[in-house]
Every structure is written in C-alpha cells, then in structure tokens.
Amino acid sequence: MSAGLNPAQQEAVNYLHGPCLVLAGAGSGKTRVITHKIGRLIQAGLEAKRIAAITFTNKAAAEMRERAKGLIGRPAKDVLICTFHALGVRMLRQEGAVLGLKPQFSILDSDDVTGILKDAGGTTDAATARQWQWAISLWKNMGLTAAQAEAQAKDDNERVTARIMARYEERLAAYQGVDFDDLIGLPLKLLRDHQEVREKWQAALGHVLVDEYQDTNATQYELLKLLVGARGRFTAVGDDDQSIYGWRGATLDNLKKLPVDYPQLKVVKLEQNYRSTSAILRAANNVIGPNPKLFQKTLFSELGEGEPVRVVDADHEEHEAERVVARIQSLRAGGLGKDWKDFAVLYRANHQAKVFEQALRKAQIPYKVSGGTSFFDRAEIRDLCAWLRLIVNNDDDPAFLRAITAPKRGIGHQTLQSLGVFAGKYKLSLFEALFSNSLPSALASRAIGSLHEFGRYVNDLEYRARHTTGAEDARTFLTDWLKDIAYEKHLYDGEDNEKVAAARWTNVLDFCDWMAQRCGGQIDDTAGVTTASEKKTLMEVAQTISLLSTISEREQEQNVVTLSTLHASKGLEWPHVMLVGVTEGMLPFKLGDEDGPAGRADGVMSEGILQRLQEERRLMYVGITRAQRSLAVSWTKRRKKGREMVQAQPSRFIAEMALEQSTVKEDPRAKLKALRAEFAQKAVDNAAAAAAAAAAGAA
Numbered sequence: 001m002s003a004g005l006n007p008a009q010q011e012a013v014n015y016l017h018g019p020c021l022v023l024a025g026a027g028s029g030k031t032r033v034i035t036h037k038i039g040r041l042i043q044a045g046l047e048a049k050r051i052a053a054i055t056f057t058n059k060a061a062a063e064m065r066e067r068a069k070g071l072i073g074r075p076a077k078d079v080l081i082c083t084f085h086a087l088g089v090r091m092l093r094q095e096g097a098v099l100g101l102k103p104q105f106s107i108l109d110s111d112d113v114t115g116i117l118k119d120a121g122g123t124t125d126a127a128t129a130r131q132w133q134w135a136i137s138l139w140k141n142m143g144l145t146a147a148q149a150e151a152q153a154k155d156d157n158e159r160v161t162a163r164i165m166a167r168y169e170e171r172l173a174a175y176q177g178v179d180f181d182d183l184i185g186l187p188l189k190l191l192r193d194h195q196e197v198r199e200k201w202q203a204a205l206g207h208v209l210v211d212e213y214q215d216t217n218a219t220q221y222e223l224l225k226l227l228v229g230a231r232g233r234f235t236a237v238g239d240d241d242q243s244i245y246g247w248r249g250a251t252l253d254n255l256k257k258l259p260v261d262y263p264q265l266k267v268v269k270l271e272q273n274y275r276s277t278s279a280i281l282r283a284a285n286n287v288i289g290p291n292p293k294l295f296q297k298t299l300f301s302e303l304g305e306g307e308p309v310r311v312v313d314a315d316h317e318e319h320e321a322e323r324v325v326a327r328i329q330s331l332r333a334g335g336l337g338k339d340w341k342d343f344a345v346l347y348r349a350n351h352q353a354k355v356f357e358q359a360l361r362k363a364q365i366p367y368k369v370s371g372g373t374s375f376f377d378r379a380e381i382r383d384l385c386a387w388l389r390l391i392v393n394n395d396d397d398p399a400f401l402r403a404i405t406a407p408k409r410g411i412g413h414q415t416l417q418s419l420g421v422f423a424g425k426y427k428l429s430l431f432e433a434l435f436s437n438s439l440p441s442a443l444a445s446r447a448i449g450s451l452h453e454f455g456r457y458v459n460d461l462e463y464r465a466r467h468t469t470g471a472e473d474a475r476t477f478l479t480d481w482l483k484d485i486a487y488e489k490h491l492y493d494g495e496d497n498e499k500v501a502a503a504r505w506t507n508v509l510d511f512c513d514w515m516a517q518r519c520g521g522q523i524d525d526t527a528g529v530t531t532a533s534e535k536k537t538l539m540e541v542a543q544t545i546s547l548l549s550t551i552s553e554r555e556q557e558q559n560v561v562t563l564s565t566l567h568a569s570k571g572l573e574w575p576h577v578m579l580v581g582v583t584e585g586m587l588p589f590k591l592g593d594e595d596g597p598a599g600r601a602d603g604v605m606s607e608g609i610l611q612r613l614q615e616e617r618r619l620m621y622v623g624i625t626r627a628q629r630s631l632a633v634s635w636t637k638r639r640k641k642g643r644e645m646v647q648a649q650p651s652r653f654i655a656e657m658a659l660e661q662s663t664v665k666e667d668p669r670a671k672l673k674a675l676r677a678e679f680a681q682k683a684v685d686n687a688a689a690a691a692a693a694a695a696a697g698a699a
C-alpha cells in the first residue's frame with residue numbers, strides 16, 4: 001500500500017496502533033492517506049467491517065468507496081465509509097431502543113423542524129421559527145441540553161429560545177422523530193450513558209479514519225472519542241486553513257484538543273502539494289498568509305510554474321458569466337481542457353449560479369449544479385418550461401401532464417388517468433386524445449369541457465408565440481400568460497411561507513426576463529449593458545429551451561461543467577477553475593452593517609468581524625486550491641445590492657493573491673530538510689503549549 005505515497009504519507013499509513021493526526025495543506029494527499037490506510041489496515045489483518053472511514057459529505061463517501069475499491073478490491077465494500085450523520089443513523093437504528101427510540105424513528109428535515117418550532121413557540125411566522133432553529137441547532141452542536149442552554153442564556157431572548165427548545169425536544173420524543181443534530185447528539189448520549197453499548201462499539205471498531213477533521217464540531221469530537229476509547233486507534237486528517245464551517249459550530253478546538261487528550265498522538269505533516277502548479281499555490285499561500293497560524297506549514301509543488309493566475313474584470317454579473325463561458329470555450333478550443341468535466345465555476349452563494357447557468361445554456365454547454373438546486377430545476381421554472389415545451393411540441397406528454405396541473409384547473413387525477421388509457425389504446429398523444437370525438441363516455445361532460453378549454457388555450461398560446469417578436473412584445477406575452485393561468489396566486493396558495501412564495505415568484509419574473517432578452521431586438525440597459533440583437537419570435541426561443549431540456553440527460557454522462565458553491569467544493573479538484581464574484585462585499589461577504597472593510601468608525605475591526613474575515617479568507621483559500629492547472633478569478637465593477645446596482649471593488653483577496661511573497665522556492669528539496677526539522681520542533685511546541693493551556697483551563 002505504499003506505492004504512490006511519499007515518505008511522510010507512508011509514515012501515516014503505516015502507523016497502525018495508535019492515534020494519528022495528519023495535518024497538512026490543501027492537495028497534499030490527506031484523503032489519499034485515508035484510502036491507502038484502509039488498504040494497509042486490511043493487509044495487516046484487520047477485518048474490513050471493523051474499519052470506519054468518516055467523510056464530510058455523502059458524495060465524498062461515494063468517491064472514497066470507489067477509490068478504495070480500485071485499491072483493494074472486494075473487501076472495500078465491507079468497510080463502513082460514510083458521514084458522521086450516516087454513522088449516527090446506523091447506531092440509532094441498532095441501539096436506539098436503549099433511549100426509547102423505535103427502530104423506525106423518523107428523521108426530520110429542516111421544514112419539519114420549522115413546523116414543529118412554530119407550534120412549540122406559538123407563532124405562525126416562519127422567519128422567527130427559523131431563528132430559533134438556528135440557535136437550537138448551534139446549542140445542540142455544542143452538546144448543550146435545553147436546561148443547560150437556559151442556565152447559560154445571556155439575555156431574555158436566549159432564555160425564551162431555550163424554553164422553546166425544551167418544548168421542541170418533548171415533541172420530538174412524542175413523535176419518535178430526530179432532527180439532523182440528534183443524529184450526532186443521541187449516539188453520543190448512547191455511548192456516554194450506556195457502558196454496554198460503548199464497550200460493544202469500541203470492540204467492534206478496530207480503526208476509525210476521519211477526513212476533513214478541521215470541520216468537525218464539539219459533539220462529533222466527543223462521539224469520536226467514545227468510539228475509539230482509550231486505545232485511540234484513529235487517523236484524523238485535516239487542514240486548519242480549510243476550516244469553513246465555523247458558522248455551523250465546527251471548531252478548531254478539536255485540533256488543539258487532540259494532543260492533550262491523546263498524549264501519544266503521532267502528528268504527521270505533509271508538505272508537497274500534488275494538485276496545483278506553483279503559480280496557483282503561490283496565490284493560495286499568499287491569501288492565507290495573513291491569517292493567524294494554528295500550525296505552521298508551507299506547501300510546495302513540483303508541477304512547474306504553470307499558467308499565471310488570471311484576474312478577469314467584468315461590468316456586471318451577466319457580463320462576467322459571458323466572459324467565463326468564453327474562457328471555457330477558448331481553453332477547450334486551445335486543447336487545454338478536453339472535457340467539460342475539466343472545468344468548474346465556484347462562487348460564494350447559491351443564488352449566484354443562475355446567471356452562469358443561463359449563459360452556459362445559451363452556449364449549449366452541459367453543466368451540473370452541485371451543492372444546491374439548479375435554477376432550471378426549481379419547481380416553478382420546470383412548470384413554465386413544461387408549458388413552453390407543450391406549445392413547441394403538443395405531443396410532449398410529460399410536459400402536458402405538468403402544464404395541465406400547474407396550476408390545477410379542476411381536472412382531476414381520474415380524468416387524466418382515463419384520458420391516458422384512451423390515448424394509449426388509440427396510440428394518440430394526450431393532447432391529440434383530448435380533442436377526439438370519441439373521448440370515453442365515462443368522462444363527465446364538465447371534465448371534457450375543462451380539457452377542451454385547456455387544449456384551446458394551448459393552441460391559442462402557440463399561435464401567439466409564433467407571432468410575438470422582440471423583447472418588448474415577449475414581455476407582454478409572458479405577463480399576459482402568467483395572468484391568464486393565475487400563476488402568482490398558484491404559488492402563494494401552494495406555500496405557507498410567504499417569503500418562499502415571493503422568492504419563487506421572483507424566479508418566475510427572472511425567467512421571463514431572460515426569455516424576453518433572448519427574443520432580442522432591444523436596447524437593453526437594465527443591468528448597465530447595451531445589447532442590441534437580432535429579433536426572434538417567442539416560439540423560436542421556446543424551441544431552444546425545449547432543446548436545452550435534453551441537457552439534463554447529457555448530465556447523466558457526467559462529462560459536464562461543475563457549478564458549485566465554495567463550501568461544496570471542499571476536497572475536490574478540477575484542471576480549470578473559475579472563481580467568480582470575487583468582489584468586495586461578496587467574497588469576503590459583507591462583514592459589517594456597511595459593505596466596506598467596515599467594522600467600527602475608528603477603522604479597527606471588532607473581534608467578531610475579524611473572525612468572519614478569517615473564515616472568508618479560508619473559503620477563498622479552499623477555492624484557489626481546487627485548481628490543478630489554471631485559475632481565473634473574476635469580479636464585477638457593479639453588483640446587485642437588493643434591487644439596486646451599486647459600484648463595486650475587486651475583493652481584497654485579489655490584491656493579496658498577487659503579492660510576490662513567494663513561499664515556493666526554486667529548489668524545494670534543499671529547503672525541505674530544514675523545514676522538516678522546523679516542523680518537528682513546532683509540533684512538539686504546539687503540543688506542549690496546548691497541554692499547558694488545557695492544564696491552566698482545568699485549574
């Protein structure tokens with residue numbers, strides 16, 4: 001299992017009988033250590049089913065399973081490779097009875113939780129309930145019970161929330177429901193309070209490996225500790241510079257605590273980066289430089305200097321998206337990226353995906369949105385696309401079924417079912433069947449009337465779409481259509497939460513705007529751009545949309561451009577990465593009430609703001625280090641702030657990236673020896689300092 005591993009990696013892989021921490025920067029082969037160590041443990045005689053490898057996401061688990069299979073073959077399938085939460089589910093299904101939980105307990109999703117909290121807190125306001133949800137989740141992640149939260153509450157607001165938490169917990173128990181945080185909290189309770197369960201699990205697990213250790217929270221730490229027991233047979237790998245889930249309760253204390261709780265801890269550092277070129281790595285090192293160091297580490301790469309990091313400026317988001325698409329096309333044309341899957345576009349927040357999706361669709365480039373819902377996958381947009389597909393092709397049955405029920409128009413399930421049977425019998429499409437003279441007599445005349453009305457309306461729309469040209473007329477068409485089918489009302493009727501309904505309606509309006517723009521022929525300066533394009537009919541534009549819906553089928557091949565949030569990109573890599581929206585106020589995200597460097601009037605940052613800036617900096621570092629061969633960073637001169645366009649500046653991180661404070665030296669090997677000695681000393685110092693701090697804390 002030592003092939004393809006450097007000496008430091010081998011050291012970590014071969015250390016089998018005690019606690020081991022691999023602490024290293026991005027792309028240094030930490031995840032690779034985990035996969036290889038699974039193989040090594042099996043080779044050394046540990047049964048596969050006694051090994052657990054814990055990843056941060058389900059997707060990472062799937063990928064690790066694949067890699068392990070490639071490396072060790074069949075036994076890999078018996079290794080428990082999953083997230084902490086999935087491990088929690090397994091433990092609760094097996095052992096939950098001890099806590100009074102039935103094996104078929106239900107796992108509540110976030111909406112269920114909001115609902116229960118509304119009830120428990122006596123409010124109908126979802127926003128208030130979500131605030132409680134957030135606070136309660138943080139407490140649970142810190143391992144606090146409702147009573148403990150109340151005892152340490154800082155103000156009335158917190159006291160009230162803690163009392164609501166108590167009622168919420170009672171209800172969960174009554175419903176036999178567990179929330180996401182319970183999937184860690186309850187297994188922890190199980191192990192802590194029930195010796196026989198604890199001993200059973202400790203005996204069952206011979207070694208536990210944890211990837212992305214820097215993003216574990218306090219309860220996960222305790223759970224791990226109880227799972228491995230005093231022998232501490234575990235391997236944790238992580239990078240303090242990539243801790244980006246502080247806002248969700250992850251804590252770097254978990255890194256500091258390890259050498260204290262396990263004095264025999266073996267710390268291995270990896271210094272060589274195998275992922276990125278020196279140019280990319282230098283940008284990454286420069287950005288993370290100003291953050292305080294928990295552990296000193298320096299990365300080098302032997303992949304050569306490579307392409308310089310590009311900074312791309314754009315006037316506004318749409319322009320930025322066009323430039324990004326143009327870059328993808330030109331890299332591909334130049335033979336630098338063969339496959340679509342070689343490219344990733346990464347951004348701070350989910351909502352930023354939309355303009356990039358639209359630009360990629362326009363250029364007919366297949367893509368997937370990971371870590372969020374694609375704009376075009378949203379229910380409301382699918383509804384509208386179904387209508388458009390139906391007017392383009394009346395025989396598109398799936399589109400028919402969706403459009404006829406969005407919104408519902410008094411045509412019931414039974415009617416549609418009879419129509420379907422009839423259509424099947426005579427080999428007609430549903431739309432053809434609807435106009436047949438011999439519609440089954442079983443259908444009530446009222447139902448037939450409604451079907452006819454729908455059919456005539458679709459015909460009418462189709463006619464109008466053929467005769468609507470240019471953006472302005474298209475807008476009128478789209479507005480009339482939405483009014484005709486009362487789509488806004490449909491959204492609000494179908495959604496308890498008004499804010500959600502409003503957001504959906506905004507998506508609908510955005511979509512219509514986008515459609516209208518495609519119809520062209522207009523001087524459009526809504527976003528500060530001036531574009532005059534050739535006029536198209538609405539029908540022509542609708543046709544390209546239905547064509548594009550085949551993109552989702554191509555997605556199956558997975559040879560697609562990835563659009564992802566920075567958070568969801570952790571642990572992954574692509575040859576070509578484009579970091580977009582690297583605009584002050586977006587990344588770093590606005591730090592204070594004001595957008596600027598902000599904080600206080602005297603220019604000194606408050607502690608809270610400073611910490612948030614540090615986390616944003618780590619997020620940028622994660623983004624940069626996803627790139628293997630080329631990296632482009634883009635920002636916009638104007639950006640949306642609410643409904644307005646405001647002037648914007650490039651992110652401070654762009655300037656920092658370029659600082660010529662290279663940590664990548666000409667001859668890395670020469671420096672390496674000195675660094676190793678320095679690291680070894682630092683590790684000892686850090687462990688000693690942490691132990692002293694803990695001792696002081698205990699006293």
Ligand code: ATP
Nearest residue numbers: 004005006025026027028029030031032274275571
């Ligand atoms: P991140 O911090 O982003 O999670 P990581 O430290 O987990 O990164 P890996 O994903 O394990 O790094 O490795 C990065 C890349 O380098 C992968 O493509 C991996 O296959 C490759 N790699 C790692 N170690 C070696 C090695 N010793 N020889 C060759 N390639 C390696």
Ligand code: MG
Nearest residue numbers: 030031032571
């Ligand atoms: Mg990794």
